[in-house]
Amino acid sequence: MAASNTTHAPRWSNRESWFIVCVYCGWETIALLLSTLYSFSQPVVQEVYGVPSNQVATLGQSMQIIGNLFGVAVLSPLSDEYGRKKVTIASMLAYSLFNLGTAYAPNFITLIAFMFMSGFAWSTSLSFVPAVFSDLYLNRDDIGQPIALFVIGASVGPTLGVIVATALMEADVDLKWYFLVIVFGSAACTLPMLLVPETSTPKSSKTEEQGGNAALLHSPSVTPLKQANRSTADTRQLPGTHFFLTRVWVLLTTEPIMWITGVYNGLANGVFVLTVGGAITTLTEFKGLP
Missing domain, CATH: 1.20.1250.20 (MFS general substrate transporter like domains)
Known part of the structure; x- marks a missing residue:
């Protein structure tokens, strides 16, 4: 590929x-x-x-x-x-x-x-x-x-x-x-x-690429116009790891669709686990299976 x-x-x-x-x-x-x-x-x-x-x-x-x-x-x-x-x-x-x-x-x-x-x-x-x-x-x-x-x-x-x-x-x-x-x-x-x-x-790869572009700003072969364009592009810093680790909690608390579907999914999984656990008791104690 x-x-x-x-x-x-x-x-x-x-x-x-x-x-x-x-x-x-x-x-x-x-x-x-x-x-x-x-x-x-x-x-x-x-x-x-x-x-x-x-x-x-x-x-x-x-x-x-x-x-x-x-x-x-x-x-x-x-x-x-x-x-x-x-x-x-x-x-x-x-x-x-x-x-x-x-x-x-x-x-x-x-x-x-x-x-x-x-x-x-x-x-x-x-x-x-x-x-x-x-x-x-x-x-x-x-x-x-x-x-x-x-x-x-x-x-x-x-x-x-x-x-x-x-x-x-x-x-x-x-x-x-x-x-x-x-x-x-x-x-x-x-x-x-x-x-x-x-x-x-990966966002880390993009960050490395930005660092490489910043190093080129001081290259003698780069014209002043290109330096200005690259300098403007490099001012857009990508968010760090802390952003991705905290963003999920921000979305969960501020976006209703996120926590509504999350609660629904949790209830559905809970019902599924209870069904599996209850099936054991039902089949062994009430249906007489060994």
Whole structure:
């Protein structure tokens, strides 16, 4: 792919665009496995760590959701500063490492801490996919199918987690294997992500380019007119990292559509998690399934 494709993503071929879409949606599916894996592993968590009640064991799931909240607020703005690909790969590796810590947590407090950090890391799986779609399909009218794949991935991940969790329960494996599955899956997703080109020009690259232009101002070969034009252009400084880290909170508090859709999305995810957790009790205690 040509280097210019980074700044003209909508000009990429349909084949290249679909490769990028499939890789990011695959990462989304693998990351969402944990949302149902932990729900099914809660009885094992209670047994291994001596947790007195199911409500206390659910704290691990809650901490993961809270970590996801902070992850979106921090990692998503950083992708504008350093690019989608770099931040995604870093979050994938962090997700594997944090789940490795969860698998071998010596006590319940450590388990909760690593659940929070793993939720922080996998937040990119949901927040980056729409951003990548915006990079790829901004000036195109064929975004419907990629969005459909994104929605399917969000449903397939938890569903696949139920299947994997059931197989692990039938095999009567140790608690660590519920999390090692995520470690291996996330690490495997890193390989195709290495082949994905950057879809968004990092703001840091533009800053370096501005610095290079400023250095040319003092070059003897530059005419006074060119110096004046470049000096005027260089006065438009790009915002720094602090701007991207705080802008999300400003938009959340000042734009009604942002917090309304955010609250709705949070309620929808909460209902989904409750449905998955309630299905276990319904099938085992009321329907007589083993």
